[in-house]
Amino acid sequence: MYFLPWVSLFFSILWASAVAAIPSPTYKRASSPFVSTSGPDFVVNGSLLKYIGTNAYWLPTLNTNEDIWNTLGNISALGIKVIRLWAFNDVDTIPVNGTWLQLIKDGTVSVNDGPNGLQKLDTVIQMAEQRGLYVILSLTNNWDPFVNSSAVTNSSIPRNYLSNNYGGMDLYVQQFGLQTHDQFYTNPSILTSFMNYTTQVVSRYVNSPSVFSYELANDPRCNSTLPASPTCTTETITTWHATVAAHIRSIDPNHLISSGVGGYMCTDCPKLYPLTPSPAPPAPSPAPGKKKRSQGKPVTKEQILRERSERRRRNRETAKRAGTLVEDGVRIRGRWVSTATKRQQTSTTGSMYDGSYGVDSQDISNIPDIGFSSFQLFPDQQSYGPDDPNVAPWQSVEQNGAQWITNQAQSASAVGKPAVLTGFGLVTQSNAPYFVPFNSTVAPFATDGQSGITLGARRLLKRQSTTSYGVTSQQQASTYTSWINTGIAAGLNGIVQYQWGQSGLTTEPGTTVTPTTTTGETSTPSSPGEVPTPQETTGESPNDGYSITGSTTDQQILGSASQSIAAD
Template identity: 25%
Template sequence: MKILQILLLSVVVLATATSFPLSSVTQTEAENEATSSELEKRATFPSVSGLKFNIDGSTVYFAGTNAYWIGFLTSNTDVDKVMDHLQSSGLKVLRVWGFNDVTQTTSGVWYQSFVTGQQPQINTGANGLQRLDYVVSSASSHGIKLIVNFVNNWGDYGGMPAYNTYYGTTKTTWYTNSKVQAQYQAYIKAIVSQYKDSTAIFAWELANEPTCNGCNPSIVTDWATKTSAYIKSLDSNHMITMGDEGFVNGGGDGSYPYTTGEGMDFEANLRIPDISFATFHLYPSSWSESTTWGSPWIANHGAICVKVGKPCILEEYGVTTNKTAVEGPRQATALSTAGIAGDMYWQYGDTLSSGKTSDDGNTIYYGSSDFNTLVTQHVSNIKAKG
């Protein structure tokens, strides 16, 4: 989702970028040591199992959520608190931003820099990818699986616009420019090489909501084919997905999301050999559609996934008002639709040492009445269905 970048942190860990490998993280909280050890012993690499996923030996529909901000927290205790709450709630998969690009020098948390006049730099320091390192470590200890993506389509936290400003490229040429793609792959290698042996990774995601407005869909499909093959050459253990909104080439009601105006072809991209499963998002109001438009959108994606033989995840969905009334039926539709293997609401919220986490209106806070209905009850419904 396109979000406004906000300053989440009041405490900053100062460090300089280094070229050394990411350091391992020492678990500082010992109260769950026995449980964590058992979880890690049972953990396996998540995988596709028919039209669902096998997660640590169980093939089931799962519920998950998004917390893009968790890798930018500077408090390990806060990270652990979130993971504790996810674990106790029965949420299995968490999607996080694996990118944080900056275009000027900063003492805050950043992962990659594109400062004019300097070479791009990947920050493996204490205020860089070591923050993501702790997220992966804590997830592993709590039995949570992570979807980690590598770049944003939007300008929040840098993304493709940061690359374009630095290299003088455009939204269209981002996908084909050799210098851009070389740096993008260098960044992918830094992340994937660190966690290729971690069972806490659910999947690698090429981008958050990639689009190429006005482009021939083959441009993005070719890019996704090459990028997913590159990731697979680095890591044969983990699944790979697009991270797209699910724009379909025809069908449906013929409305904008069922066209190739954004340069995307959902089915063609799902057929890429190294793409393991599909993602799609649901924000009807952003696409000038009605609330009731969402159920057919879910069903149509499920049908395509059944046709191709790979599962779908409703990876983002959210509303700012009447959450239970609107999102409850969406969850029920997803749970009952063949080809849909999980849903992940946007976005998880909690109260940490620095206060409440990001609230973009869609946020569902832990312990709230909406949380009790849309998470606790939803997880119970999933268990009841088996």
């Protein structure tokens, strides 16, 4: 990939204008090495903290400490400040090789405190601190497609080869002899076991300043590989968050607690933690030249529909002026009315806003022990709004994503807390053969036969794929730039890309990083009887379709953005 000069110019101008302002004020009452909040801001060591981050969920599973150290160094070199990773790795059978943190089998749970268990997580956190990085520790996963999957018996697929194959909620449910996904949130035995695990993790890092927050779960919702029960509602998920957050707070008074939800809203759902008319805690005065942010109003259904309609109107007018409008509708009183556009103008907001997933992110964010609002953005996994026929499909994705970001920032403002985009990604055509949707073990756009072979072979075949699924690299760069720019302008305090990619890693069979080639000879014996030198192979970090391994453009965008958001 090549670097887009206009991307660099954009961020250079934004950064230069920001640093020209007087430096941000210090917060004497919050002079602590632990990240805390002050109204809508993050504060650490007496100063404001805004950041660009990345997801490297697989870090604790790397085969050598040197690989961990080098990966953290490459991330830090771009100015990235926060890494989101899995602080869970659940198995029902102890593997021969590799890292595992918890054995869940037949209703019993055992925590691995050994060198290939929690001690490996200790190493990551210690090294992150040495590199000047913060970590978000996600404590369990909504997704585990290996449950009830034939892939679990396929030895050609290594454990943990995807972000959603590290155990999690459905493994608890299955091993405790239950049936529905949401029993993870309500079953007393599972709740006790999970909180026991959180106790053992959280108590290790009470005094670690490199921990940014404990994230309760990755993308929790009512359903997963296992279905939801009819009784699962937004109150089910909100109550679980409040219970577990209170438990963590009783152990660790120093660190923030976050949710990890996808950001799904429910504009009309009843609230367990309703907004009150009282203002948010007062924030310190802003620097000269900067506006003071006030507590906003919650997002409404009427607002969402109005914003979509206005955006379609603007796009249509732009297409008219450019001469690219396709008049495919009917003529009424001498004017064309596009039937395609009318079909998009429905009276429903869609599943992202109506509580279909059993998640009300505003209600969760307003739980007292939840420190900040979090959300995600993955258009290849789900739709964030109807397509607009007046623009190219990828531009619809970009615009719907931008609206999602501004709506999330508004929702966080309504509860008076910081907002963080904890994961965003868009699959490119070059990454399409890697793409495995969450809750799946199959790469639908891989070449024929790829989805059932080893990861190493799939990587080799990737270069031969001719699939056209996904956006181009240039479209991805444009979209990432737009989303980051929108997030900074909307007041997001953290923007975390998904996912970091790392090459040159040590391989070991049956682990996250498996050998990608067959060991062979790299030297010819110079004398009779001399043993040939074995070929030394290296591997890449897991990639489920979003990795930026070797992507100069994407990494440059993150590096430039880290300077811009820090100066905002």
